Amino acid sequence: MIQAPDVAIVGAGAAGIAAARRLDGSGLSTLVLEALPRRGGRAWTRTMAGLSFDLGCGWLHSADRNPWSRIAEQSGFALDRGPNALGSHFADLGLSPGEFASARRAFARWNERLIAAPPTSDRAADAFEPDGQWTAYLQALSGFISGDELERISARDYAAYDSASSYINWRVPAGYGTLITSGFPANADLRLATPVEALTLDEQHVALATPTGTVRCRAAIVTVSTSVLAGGTVRWPAQLDPWREAATRLPLGRNEKLFLQITGDSPFEPESHVLGDLRDPATGAYYIRPFGWPVIECFLGGAGARAAEANGPDAAFARAIGQLANLFGSTVRRSLRPLVASDWAGIPSIGGAYSHALPGQAAARNRLAQPFDGRLFFAGEATSATDFSTAHGAYESGVRAAEEAIVALKARRATA
Numbered sequence: 001m002i003q004a005p006d007v008a009i010v011g012a013g014a015a016g017i018a019a020a021r022r023l024d025g026s027g028l029s030t031l032v033l034e035a036l037p038r039r040g041g042r043a044w045t046r047t048m049a050g051l052s053f054d055l056g057c058g059w060l061h062s063a064d065r066n067p068w069s070r071i072a073e074q075s076g077f078a079l080d081r082g083p084n085a086l087g088s089h090f091a092d093l094g095l096s097p098g099e100f101a102s103a104r105r106a107f108a109r110w111n112e113r114l115i116a117a118p119p120t121s122d123r124a125a126d127a128f129e130p131d132g133q134w135t136a137y138l139q140a141l142s143g144f145i146s147g148d149e150l151e152r153i154s155a156r157d158y159a160a161y162d163s164a165s166s167y168i169n170w171r172v173p174a175g176y177g178t179l180i181t182s183g184f185p186a187n188a189d190l191r192l193a194t195p196v197e198a199l200t201l202d203e204q205h206v207a208l209a210t211p212t213g214t215v216r217c218r219a220a221i222v223t224v225s226t227s228v229l230a231g232g233t234v235r236w237p238a239q240l241d242p243w244r245e246a247a248t249r250l251p252l253g254r255n256e257k258l259f260l261q262i263t264g265d266s267p268f269e270p271e272s273h274v275l276g277d278l279r280d281p282a283t284g285a286y287y288i289r290p291f292g293w294p295v296i297e298c299f300l301g302g303a304g305a306r307a308a309e310a311n312g313p314d315a316a317f318a319r320a321i322g323q324l325a326n327l328f329g330s331t332v333r334r335s336l337r338p339l340v341a342s343d344w345a346g347i348p349s350i351g352g353a354y355s356h357a358l359p360g361q362a363a364a365r366n367r368l369a370q371p372f373d374g375r376l377f378f379a380g381e382a383t384s385a386t387d388f389s390t391a392h393g394a395y396e397s398g399v400r401a402a403e404e405a406i407v408a409l410k411a412r413r414a415t416a
């Protein structure tokens, strides 16, 4: 194991894995340090009863231009190219005729206003219709999309994602987390369960203190989440205060998932989707029997995810089962069993779901992505100006940071 690599990568999530792939074969020695005892970060597939559950990323968004689609094809992973039920509401359950279509139209109008006539405040909530009937529904969608309420979302940031997205969504039955972690290059050195506790700079080098010793490197690629960069789990040098300040402008929202097992006969149709309550901003979104499997994936965002965090998984499962019983009838309670729940906010080396810019702060993404002194490079989903909050945005940022490091180290070698 090398103790003094050319490049150390802090974090083995999608961005760190992409950076390691790009550095592989570059002639620069590389060491990846990861706080968790596993690879993948927010890409995490748990396998239970022979089925794969993505506790973090599950959808290959903008799949037609998503680098993970290409990697899946090259490495023999089956891809499900749809159609899928995302965003639909099965059989208008719990609603009067036309209500779901009316809510969808309200969302489309809000989206159009946001793009065509963005609010001068840059607060996404300021594009609401006066006296709109579907504000709770828009807030629920904001929870799923951005992890927070629209009052805390930059309209400009949201629009940058929206105009870059192809809205083509594919899945990997083996799990997006499995695909991403299997992309780790075979030759790269990796230390799991090795948190960087302090990063210091001397004249030439970067030193990364870990519980098992200090790694000295010529350059480091930092891929940690904005919660970690802005928070107190790592001691950062004062020179990085502007990056940490940018990170506070790009907080992680809250999103969690719960998986329920379906046993016996049930009314649940394969590949269907419902919202628990269109008038509740904390509602769960339920993807029913993905791939025909006997499971329901409950997705929580914003207020719903914060409630799960505050009240614990038992209460979150009880609430999810209650919402499904309201829609499908109380007999479904007998056929639903809690399987597994995420706790992204509770993992100290993650600290939430994905980044959103606060109103007026979309430019913080570019500030966060700037290199420091030709030896610190920044990657991670939050550094992408258009594909933040995704695993492909993280991938592209890792490749970008690795290329910056290669150029900088070669230039330094040439002048040495």
Ligand SMILES: Cc1cc2nc3c(=O)[nH]c(=O)nc-3n(C[C@H](O)[C@H](O)[C@H](O)COP(=O)(O)OP(=O)(O)OC[C@H]3O[C@@H](n4cnc5c(N)ncnc54)[C@H](O)[C@@H]3O)c2cc1C
Residues within 6 Å of the ligand: 010, 011, 012, 013, 014, 015, 016, 033, 034, 035, 036, 039, 040, 041, 042, 043, 055, 056, 057, 058, 059, 060, 061, 194, 195, 196, 197, 223, 224, 225, 228, 233, 234, 255, 256, 257, 342, 344, 349, 350, 352, 353, 354, 379, 380, 381, 382, 388, 389, 390, 391, 392, 394
């Ligand atoms: C519930 C949920 C659903 C999602 N759904 C989707 C989806 O459908 N599609 C999609 O594209 N994206 C989705 N995402 C977002 C996607 O998972 C992330 O954007 C992406 O995985 C982030 O990758 P990253 O490399 O930037 O960060 P991370 O995955 O956070 O990687 C950073 C790594 O750094 C490590 N680390 C932190 N501190 C230290 C330290 N001090 N020393 C060493 N290592 C450290 C962390 O443990 C982590 O492994 C979802 C996320 C969540 C939470």
